[in-house]
Amino acid sequence: MGSDKVIQISDSDFDNKVLKSTIPSLVDFWAPWCGPCKAIGPVISELAEEFDGKIQITKMNVDDSPSTPGKYGIRAIPTLILFKDGKIVDQITGAVGKAQLTALINKAL
């Protein structure tokens, strides 16, 4: 169950959509071959609904967009990075539960 509130981003629009965003953004770096990434998909969609308007929830496929994950030294997925005003607030690696992700997001509010 995907949510249309989850924004798909790529290397080409990362700067515009995330770094220059007026509200904080959570970026979910994932890939289709990663089971845990797919498993947290529904949680990501729920968060997008719950934090609609306050936090932008985005997803980046690291296969299609290799340069942004490279820039942030990502060598494990799922990695979720929270950005505010173009800077990293905090990040989590691994398929964590909804409570932990909510706690992460709250750091930017």
Added chain:
Amino acid sequence: MDTDFQLIIVGGGPAGLTAGLYAARSRLKALLVEKGAVGGQVLTTEWIDNYPGFPEGISGFDLIDKMAAQAKRFGLETKIATVTSMDLAPPVKTIFFEDNSQFTCQSVIIANGARPNTLGIPGEKELTGKGVSYCATCDGPFYRDQEVVVVGGGDTAVQEAEHLTKFASKVTVVHRRDTLRATRILQEKAMANSRVSFIWNTEVIAIKGGESGVERLVLRATDGTESEINVQGIFILIGTIPNNESLPLDQLETDSSDFVKTDQEMRTNLPGVMAVGDIRSKNVRQVINAAGEGATATLAAETYLHQLKSTTID
């Protein structure tokens, strides 16, 4: 006895989902609670070749997807929430959630699972996600044409070492003994792969690196000699530790590593409380066992609920 549910299953891996399937088919008023999405550790397994019924093998994700769909088909109720604590001793058991809500029930199946064990060595925590990994399936593709080390000698370590050769130019298995515990067929595949090599009787004692990630490992052989190996990644696959943070360890009987003890019907020392899957004290941790234990536990829960009902009437 007035409770919210007859049975609450905590954890949505293969054990919990199978318990849930049996509970739904028995028409029990049951709830399965999972902290994130269903799955558990099996999601970190790229390919499962030893789960019967799938002659070509199946990915961990697809297997879980099918198990969840099957339980759903019979109407299993699920809730995404983190359990903070449980009171399991009284006849009416209570499960407490992070959002301060709670549910009561008559029986509980603990299927919390386990997570990868860590080495606990310098550099490990600092470099996790930057070259230190516990999941070859998730992170393998980041090591294209690089050299990596796998620590461990069990099924997971040996299978994933072989899997990593799809990406890494060289995979070195560092094992503290001189023989592997892994299943023969997995050993044979790894040994036959020219890109997998072995360093025996040796432990990794430190991980070194910087901003860009892991650079090298410090090794110590059983005879005390130390050496270094240059690699960009280290996959630590040395067994599991139980997810027992929410369990009442003062009520439940556990083994010396805090895995929950049960009898052959999956019953713990507490009446109406069963434990299944990777959190259970046992020697074999396979998906097939977890599923079988889930079925056994729900049948044991049914027997318990039946007895409870007859004693209440008397």
